[in-house]
Amino acid sequence: MIARMRESLQAVLGPVSEPVLLAGGASKEAWAVDAGGERLLVRRAAVGVIHRHTLSLRQEFEVLSAAYEAGVKAPRPIAYLDDLDGREAFVMERLEGETIGRRIVRMDVPAELPVQMAEEIAKIHAIPRTRLPFLEDARLERMVEELDEFGEPHPAIELGLWWLRENRPPAREPVVVHGDFRIGNLVVDERGLVGVLDWEFAHVDDPVRDLAFSLVRAWRFGVPERRLGGIGDAEPYVDRYNELTSFDVRAEELDYWELAGNVGWAIGCLTQAQRHLRGQDRSVELAVLGRLGAEVEYEICHLLERVGVV
Amino acid sequence: MSERPTAQELTEAIAEFLGGEILPILDDHRLRFRTLVAMNALSIVHRELAALPQEDDAGRRELARRIRAGEVPPGTLAAVKADVEARLQVTSPRYLDGY
Numbered sequence: 001m002i003a004r005m006r007e008s009l010q011a012v013l014g015p016v017s018e019p020v021l022l023a024g025g026a027s028k029e030a031w032a033v034d035a036g037g038e039r040l041l042v043r044r045a046a047v048g049v050i051h052r053h054t055l056s057l058r059q060e061f062e063v064l065s066a067a068y069e070a071g072v073k074a075p076r077p078i079a080y081l082d083d084l085d086g087r088e089a090f091v092m093e094r095l096e097g098e099t100i101g102r103r104i105v106r107m108d109v110p111a112e113l114p115v116q117m118a119e120e121i122a123k124i125h126a127i128p129r130t131r132l133p134f135l136e137d138a139r140l141e142r143m144v145e146e147l148d149e150f151g152e153p154h155p156a157i158e159l160g161l162w163w164l165r166e167n168r169p170p171a172r173e174p175v176v177v178h179g180d181f182r183i184g185n186l187v188v189d190e191r192g193l194v195g196v197l198d199w200e201f202a203h204v205d206d207p208v209r210d211l212a213f214s215l216v217r218a219w220r221f222g223v224p225e226r227r228l229g230g231i232g233d234a235e236p237y238v239d240r241y242n243e244l245t246s247f248d249v250r251a252e253e254l255d256y257w258e259l260a261g262n263v264g265w266a267i268g269c270l271t272q273a274q275r276h277l278r279g280q281d282r283s284v285e286l287a288v289l290g291r292l293g294a295e296v297e298y299e300i301c302h303l304l305e306r307v308g309v310v
Numbered sequence: 311m312s313e314r315p316t317a318q319e320l321t322e323a324i325a326e327f328l329g330g331e332i333l334p335i336l337d338d339h340r341l342r343f344r345t346l347v348a349m350n351a352l353s354i355v356h357r358e359l360a361a362l363p364q365e366d367d368a369g370r371r372e373l374a375r376r377i378r379a380g381e382v383p384p385g386t387l388a389a390v391k392a393d394v395e396a397r398l399q400v401t402s403p404r405y406l407d408g409y
Contacts, residue, residue: 152314153367153374155390162377224408273314275321287315287323291401294394301391302409310384 003115005085009033009042010053012079013091016040027054028200032094032264039096040078044089053142054200058082059134061090066131066176071197072123101184105230109188114232116193117186117214118240124196125207125245127176137174138205140164140260147267150274156297160263163304169208169253177210179203182219184227208249211241212257217299218265259303262296269293313367313397318359325352 002019008304009016019031019042025310031042045057055063061080068074082088098104102293129135144161147154178185179201187194214229214237223230234254243247273290275281314321329351336342371391377386398406 153371155370155373155377156376156394158374158377159382159390162380162382164386192396217320222408270314277315277319282323282326284323287320290315291313291320294397294401295405297394298398298405298409301387301394304387305391309387 004264005031005042005100006033008081008084009035009091012081013040014065021142039094040091041075041094042084042089042091044084045087046089051303053136053203055202057088057090060200060202062134063132063199064090064092066127067124067196067199069132070123070127072120073193074199075195087226095187095195095197097187097189099184099187099197101182101230104183104186104188105221105223107188108190109231110122110190110192110233112229113188114237117181117228118165118194118237119244120193121178122241122244124178125175125210128194129174129176129204132180132202134177135176135202135204137260138203138209140168143264145266146271147213149271152270154266154270154293154297156300157263157266159304160266160300160310163307163309164260164263167307168254169256172206172208172247174204175205175207177205177207178208179205180213181210182214182216183221183231184219206257208248208253209257210286211238211249213261214255215254215258216261216265218262218296230303255303259307260299262300262303264283266293266296267299271294313365316354316359321352321356321359325349325356328352 005019006016009019013033013035016033016035019033022032022041026047029042029044029046031044033040033042042099043060058080058139061077064074075095077166078091080088080090080092098107114121119147121208145155147161177194178199180198181196185198186196215234217224220226220230226232227234238254241247269289270285270293273293276283276286276290328345333342333345333349336345373386373390373393376382377390395406
């Protein structure tokens with residue numbers, strides 16, 4: 001299989017080193033190859049999909065290309081391959097740096113990292129919709145529909161959804177969003193942000209929802225006191241974003257979407273466990289996520305207390 | 311049954327992991343033997359769990375239904391939070407230390 005893959009890659013890229021499968025990534029495989037002195041990464045479909053509403057690899061390649069053209073720090077897109085040993089794939093630059101969230105929060109990262117994150121997400125939100133016409137609009141109702149498919153009662157998630165329905169801030173003009181912008185999907189080194197990865201959740205949505213996703217407690221990787229992804233405070237991040245976009249994001253709006261991010265991830269944990277339970281992808285890791293969703297539900301309760309629900 | 315995977319389903323996931331991913335890479339026959347014994351112990355737990363009465367989740371189901379219908383009287387959040395905390399005491403007790 002590796003030999004066939006190498007042959008297909010050589011047809012496009014010229015001589016390449018033997019592809020090496022990298023760890024992680026349940027829905028996509030990642031292979032490291034070198035070609036013409038360049039470090040490359042091949043992202044290839046794996047069996048089973050993480051989520052019904054993700055982009056195809058062809059679309060993800062288009063989004064990455066649009067982001068790269070817009071000057072977003074992201075891996076340089078190289079080529080899309082519709083058949084790499086039987087599955088679709090694309091090739092991009094392999095950036096050097098740390099991508100494991102749990103390690104990033106323990107690294108000596110520069111104090112500018114929150115500002116650097118704001119600069120990249122602001123550039124993403126400025127990509128014209130017309131550049132990526134296939135991107136779909138988000139609907140908050142989708143969360144409810146997913147939850148209803150499981151048939152399990154989760155009062156904390158219900159309470160979160162109820163509060164979100166009752167307190168929705170005025171709608172903003174939807175923009176192109178990354179959809180999963182958080183520590184863990186960034187490449188970081190000692191100088192700060194190297195690149196933004198994992199564009200498969202890109203869609204069109206309220207920009208503040210995307211901005212607030214990196215505040216979700218689960219993405220603080222064990223450093224809960226640092227609200228922005230376990231690496232810093234939210235204020236410099238939001239202030240810089242407001243400077244660049246003139247969106248004037250208010251604190252309550254950020255709180256609202258942080259709560260929405262938690263509700264979404266609580267449902268996401270159940271979705272992941274369903275992949276195991278339905279036999280699409282049997283794995284202890286996914287099974288345990290179904291139970292760890294209780295952590296996210298606790299955070300939902302905590303945030304509801306903070307906004308004054310009794 | 312509202313906590314999925316159930317305890318029994320978790321033992322199945324562990325047994326599949328041990329049998330499918332660990333056993334095939336063990337060369338040391340003492341380790342192989344102990345892994346097989348561990349899998350057998352797990353199957354005892356699995357059968358024992360099958361004999362236990364199922365968790366009654368009628369209360370949780372009713373609470374979820376009411377909240378969906380917009381019935382959220384004062385005290386609802388406290389009740390919901392206590393329920394989540396009780397689940398966390400089983401699933402991830404150290405998580406609560408972060409609050």
